[in-house]
Amino acid sequence: MSPPFGDILPLRVLITGANGLLGQRLVEEFSRYGRYDVLATGRDERPRFGNLSAGYVRLDILRRADIEGLFADFTPHVVIHAAAMTNVDACERERALCWRTNVQATQYIIRACERYDSKLVFLSTDFVFDGQNGPYREDDLPNPVNYYGASKLTAENEVRASLLNWAIVRTALLYGTARNVNRPNFALWLLDRLRRGERVRVVVDQYRTPTYNVDLARGIEQLVRRNASGIYHLSGRELVSIYEFARQIAEVFELDPDQIQPCTSEELGQPARRPSRTGFIILKAETELGYRPRPLREALRELRQQIEVDIR
């Protein structure tokens, strides 16, 4: 572990993918502390989050010259690279774009971090594993079963091979609220369908440790504060099937769990293969970072409150 950033104040933190499900919470979390000077970036003209003290600049990470220009201007101490092509089925179909976004753009960011001596925190996924032996520790052997997972693992390996002060944060099945995101996360998708009175099919044979985006953002702040390096698994603590997760969501939101019908991955037939049993052992993050994700039910109750605040 490198020494903490100590007396560098404020610490300049650059966030990519700041309009995404995690990115918006990262901006919120880091903006809470006077010790950080936050520059949020996304590919939209304007930020989707509102009313925060962070700066915002439009950045398409496929444009290397724009990355270089931004680094020259802002000279970040820390870069949190959350931008990615995250739609697993789209990655399977549009492989070239997936590779450019998840691997090549990460290489651009690594080179810029090397030039400006920035610490890099790279967001990765449980999908680097094949799901045969989950839940996984940080030093378990990756073996992705789909293109998205392969792209993220290749990017991880680029980060690890760099000369940087780096950290890789792997997370799993992220849920929570964020404004105007292009794609609803599983929890919001499910709530929408249940509220319309529709029946949904949810897989019983895929296990995950669902992660509340607020908790994950807090964990990443704890990592940056300690200047921790290496790989960390940051997810919820409870390993559940996605079907079980769905039923718990329905119960906490007082919707009808019987609208959720169990099915197998084979029956669902998603375009990209999914690892069956992933999920993380988070002991390293708990002991080294003080990471404390809420229990699943508690996080879901907070999500419900959050949604009620957002609707008002």
Ligand SMILES: NC(=O)c1ccc[n+]([C@@H]2O[C@H](COP(=O)([O-])OP(=O)(O)OC[C@H]3O[C@@H](n4cnc5c(N)ncnc54)[C@H](OP(=O)(O)O)[C@@H]3O)[C@@H](O)[C@H]2O)c1
């Ligand atoms: N969601 C999960 O369950 C999950 C699980 C494990 C790991 N992760 C990892 O966690 C990180 C954050 O994921 P998330 O759930 O917050 O995903 P997200 O909501 O899809 O956010 C990713 C952001 O990256 C942006 N992006 C994509 N291509 C870009 C480009 N060329 N230039 C600039 N920005 C670009 C997207 O922009 P648009 O909004 O315009 O599309 C989006 O805002 C990712 O690295 C992902 O691989 C996510």
